[in-house]
Amino acid sequence: MNESPLPPEIAEWFAGRGWRPRRHQMAMLDSALADKHALLVADTGAGKTLAGFLPTLAAFCPSQFGEAGPPEGLHTLYVSPLKALAHDVQRNLVTPVEEMGLPLRIETRSGDTPSDRKKRQRSKPPHVLLTTPESLSLLLSYPDSFELFKDLKRIVIDEIHAFATGKRGDLLALSLSRLQKIAPDMRRVALSATLADPEAFRAWLAPWGDVDAVDLVEGEAGAPAEVEILLPQEERVPWGGHAAIWAIPQLYEEICRNRTTLIFTNTRFLAEYIFQKLWDVNDDTLPIGIHHGSLSREARRKVEGAMARGELRALVATASLDLGVDWGDIDCVVQMGAPKGSSRLLQRIGRANHRLDSPSRALLVPGNRFEFLEATAAKDAVDEGQRDGESFRPGGLDVLAQHVMACACAAPFQEMELLTEVRSSLSYVDLDEAAWERVLQFVATGGYSLEAYDRFRRIVRDKAGIWRLTHPDHAQRHRMNAGIIVDSEMLTVRFRNGRSLGKVEERFAASLSPGDTFSFAGMSLEVESLKDMDVIVRAAKKSAMIPSYGGQRLPLTTHLADRVQAMLVDRVGWARFPDDVREWLEMQDWRSAMPGPDRLLVESFPHAQREYTVYYTFTGWNANQSLGMLITKRMEDRGLAPGGFVANDYSLAVWGLKPVDDPAPLLSPDILAHEFVDWVQDSYLLRRAFREVAVISGLVERQHPGKRKTGRQVTFSTDLIYDVLRKYEPDHVLIEAAWADARARMTDIGRLGDLLDGAADNLQHVKLERVSPLAVPVMVMIGRESLPQGSVDDELLFEADSLAGAAMQPDAGI
Template identity: 50%
Template sequence: MTTLPNPIRDWFDRRGWEMHPHQREMLARAGAPCQLLIAPTGGGKTLAGFLPTLAELAEDPAPGLHTLYISPLKALAADIRRNLMTPIEETGLPIRVEDRTGDTPSSRKKRQRADPPHILLTTPESLALLTSYEDAPRIFAGLQRIVVDEIHALAESKRGDQLMLALARLSALRPGLRRVGLSATVEDPAAIARLLARHPDPCEIVEADPGPAPDIAMLDTEASPPWSGGGAAYSIPAVLEEVRRHRTTLIFHNTRAQAEIFFHNLWLANEEALPIGIHHGSLDRGQREKVEAAMVRGELRAIVCTGSLDLGIDWGDVDLVIQIGAPKNVKRLVQRIGRANHRYNAPSKARLVPANRFEVVECVAALEAVRAHDLDGEPRGPGPRDVLCQHILIAACAGPFDADTLFAEMTTAGAYAGLDRGAFDSCLDFCATGGYALRAYDQWQRLKQRPDGLWQLRDPRSAPRIRQNIGTIQDTDTLKVRWRGRGGAPLGEIEEGFAASLTQGDTFLIGGQIVRYEGLRELTVEVSRDAARKPKIATFNGTKFATSTQLSQRILRMFRQENWPELPQHTADWLALQREVSRLPRPDRLLIESFPHDGREQLVVYGFAGRNAQQTLGLLLTKRMEEEGLAPMGFVSTDYATLIWGLDAVTDPRPLFDLARLEAGLETWLAGNAVMKRTFRASATIAGLIERQVGGQRKSGRQATMSSDILYDTLLKYDPDHLLMRITHEEAMRGLVDFDRIREMCARVGDRVDLLRLSRVTPLAAPLFLEPGRVPIAGRADERLLEEEVTRLLDESGLAQIEA
């Protein structure tokens, strides 16, 4: 198809629009089995993705589902629906567009299955649920196109793996189904294209003109950033001034807790009462929708937000983005920058605010990476098997299946193209029996093989329970928060652990308001208003980002410079002083500093491996130090270094970094650690071993934790090689522990380890002493300190002579 039907062409003419070259190219190639469009924010990606659909439906508006649109966010699906309705209504085309998410009423969902719209906007979870019904072949009988928006965001998570398996199912139902991916930020287009395509089919890549370079810089502030901390309170006056100078400003934070604190401080300083809102995932949906609607109407001057506003919703008059704290990831920064001036060929404007002194360096490195179009990203690896197990159960809900056919279908999904039959069969056996240690329990025997060789649900009544638990998003254990009294309006959610720490009268922040804890009623936290100025802060479990490998390497390369004209003078002087009294870390060597401080020996390891890996390194190194006869007492980690304190100075660090012994120590530590139990719980929930929803009622976090801990301990004792235990180990190594980055660090430096023995704290080490999250070590140091204290008491009392 190379031309637009008359109604759509006339609509373009009335608006005085011309198609962009990439929109024209997408239309011309509309018959391709797979297309990936990479275009800048505001470049008309959505219209490019939907133009072939609108053109085909204008020619033949036959009833039935023609196009599926998949979005990572419910809010984005709703926004796309609003945008799509404009050309449809103004051209008078008889095209039905509806969305289907977790917020869609059940009556509408039922109607959509019986009478699907022409275009259905949905999420990966809702699509997986639709494929689980017996009537899925009828629902998707006329499906011709699938549009996956913000595909880069899905490609990095298990939601993307689940989506690709669902697309494999749809392609089996509808051979010839066309796939379209849309994205603004892709570091490796070929890799995303391989993920999107039906393996081994190719995927065409269309890249739009990237448009003008963004206007990005550090925000000028009168005060210098502090040595540590993440709140950036010092920048409040400068941020408020930027809000005054712009129409609408998005103020991004990396965590929900930081967003709450910053919003509270910003509001206290907002003497002009400028309309400012807050938006993050723990707030009540009604509150979020009010903020979104106010943004669209242009009624807010600023919105303090988190990743909940990262993706491509068109917020209209946003003309400035401020990133508080180092972005940790260049690709995420580019995505956020694109929220400003959401128009093609208009430069986005963004300002970065480092929260502390080291983040100044990281922010400058990130800005340079953006200007160089140097995006970062970690390879995803093979598709996770817990998602594969869930997909097998979804297939069983839809009706009897042939194992050979299902295996062949799964291997057309990019991440599972390398799946071997043995791995598939072990997942099938798990779904059928629960595995060796659990096969005696009826509740985990969910599949059976018929005489004709097909597999089916052992009990058809289990299908609703499986459907209730479809999805890969692991909810945090949260409790609803409402105003006290019957019918009190909802405010949002807080973590169970935080709620358990509250006593009546405690105050905390939620939605930018200080509230007073009054009590717990029917698993709901009831609160009242409080006029206090200093609340107890709720700690939301938002994602804690680690600095990417590529950004860490860029920082290390910056340290090789003779001087740093791009840095503020205070930061350049700090690095120069570090070079004078010690050294600056290098990409090809591992710098370790040793010095006495506060009556203890200190060891600083500058690994630049990211927070998770540096935390793991602290655990493993202190264990290795004890094996070497040393007495560590504790450690603390950041993205760039680990500080260990103890009773003994390290004279030769090389034995501590023996990779084989580090890995062996990790295995021992993981076996009984809470990290493994938490990871097991997540994987077991995805794989269907643990149910979070039963009979429409959600288990409490405590109930789910108890059942998962019992299962973990049972399998660890009686079946340590169980499939779920192997999956748990893989997930822990890849996620919370991030051991791959420790391997990368060891490979990068080899035996080039520089130990500097110094007389005092160095400039680069100083902020580590102010870092929260110190981890004490109980062991050899405690024994030695006890012995020393006993000896001292004996000496003071004169008993030492009697003993002698």
């Protein structure tokens, strides 16, 4: 008799490869045998995916099921934040399943899955279904979901850190509650390599937040990562910019040395730009690919397959390949620009080698001097094993509204039973009955301001207190429009023969005319025509124009911001920096002062007939943008004639016609209680937030049978409804949801509040005769971003060299 809980089929498979099951893999099997939920935290390359699926593989071993035969129906769900990850997991699971000879069918389901296969999966499901939170929610909206999931045994949630704290996590939490109701014996499993607070994720994973119901399994430690910061060989570290184009020749040399190099960028625009620059120097015509979320499914699959087969020497990618993708032949990972967080960097570094016992090698390529400090801070955090991440917050009411509608599409429901089910998820455990009633009334009528319109009447309560759909057509409309990710409206780029290359944002497409050229998907294209939701193109000669995308910026984590500020006041530590960076900091220290963890430095100086004030906040771009809006408004009120502002993650520069003699009144905490409210009410922020919650909640539908609304049409519809609700129903549940988004996600209001609360005690105002060294990186951005209009309508373009020359002159006193 086999004394190990590992079935002989699996034990022999391990032995045949000269491997041993790792301790954490066996611990996950033990948790399953003990009928426990489990959270596995293990380094990249530690075999987390196999650990998560080990109990499933064991259940399908002939030695375990014997004459009774293998389990029937859907046994295990695997939920991934990325389509690419689900497909990669399928590839990596099929091989061991086939080699072990297990009777296990594995399939994927996402927005890219053909409709006929989706339909078949509901009537004849595989044993293992790999999917995303959105596709799972849609499956739960069908009446046959109760039959489909009734015998579900396990759900494996991969890379839980990537989405549990956001709205996709809210949707998944609600789906988990529904699945648990349908299949009470289902056990939940979550996997991650980068959790800063495992206890919080244990509570999120558990039904009713019962931490004791979830085993915490910690993986074996892997080899420490080898992280280097790439520096210019002959030039100096740039003052400004994020693209790090200076590094292209050195990066190409790195590609030539390696078998495969994976190059990460923080935006789709930068991915296209870096890819183009690499091809400009690719004299050896090495196979270099590009991957981002706006490329067509065919283009992404082609690149993923080529990487899996080892056919590419380099791949430029965005966060579309951040998570879990297992390509063992990657020699080096390159991060272009600042990493913005140690956990994100660890995740990306882990794509190199992807083996626990081999060190992953990574290069960080800073675009400017502050990014060098941030890269150094991130490297230190990785070396010390320190992780960061977002904290949990109450679940979104717009997401709850979408889930309620999904439940109604599946079957009539009793409201208190559904409320109990919803409250079993940590995201909604504190949901009170008043808020629940408001959500129900919204789904039922749209709210009292909209209830006169039949199209908003989606569910109705009968005399027995049961809620049901008012018409079956609402189920189809829900399934066409449900989802959490609300991107800007996209137009498809395709050749005349119909072949699709991917998508560009509508606002970029609107700027194009026939004959214009742009680079996309690694090709130079000429616009032939714009037709409906398509941009028809043909091959063209080289073009320098690249599509711009309005996606949200990656936020600088508080953890890295604190580390950078600590570096600035650690004068002894400056000795390890390159000469030009060290001289930059030393000159700043001599001429002005240094911002630090407990000091808010504000500098004022004249330049080019304008008066400038620079605030060193380290609160991230979103918070600094909000602060800039508020400060310029206060300056207007005080007659200081502001001209505009520009922000980066580290600082905010505001200019005007008159000097700011005392910045303290501009930074008083009551700015958030009064001006912030007024500003958000009247700004695009709340309208944009409302547009998103209106789409997520189902109030505004983007898709109709045979037709899709343009972004302009969606914006017009949501703006119209927003104006009605603000006037007649300002306490509408979606106005509340939009406020929550505008305050938290779009403006980082919590970080801004902490900054302002401490400003009175920690403010140091330094008046200078000219620009300071530390101000140069933000000053060189002026004129290179669209600027808000103020009392002075002025767009100045500063050259870095002239600014730096003024800043670094030793005779420039205070």
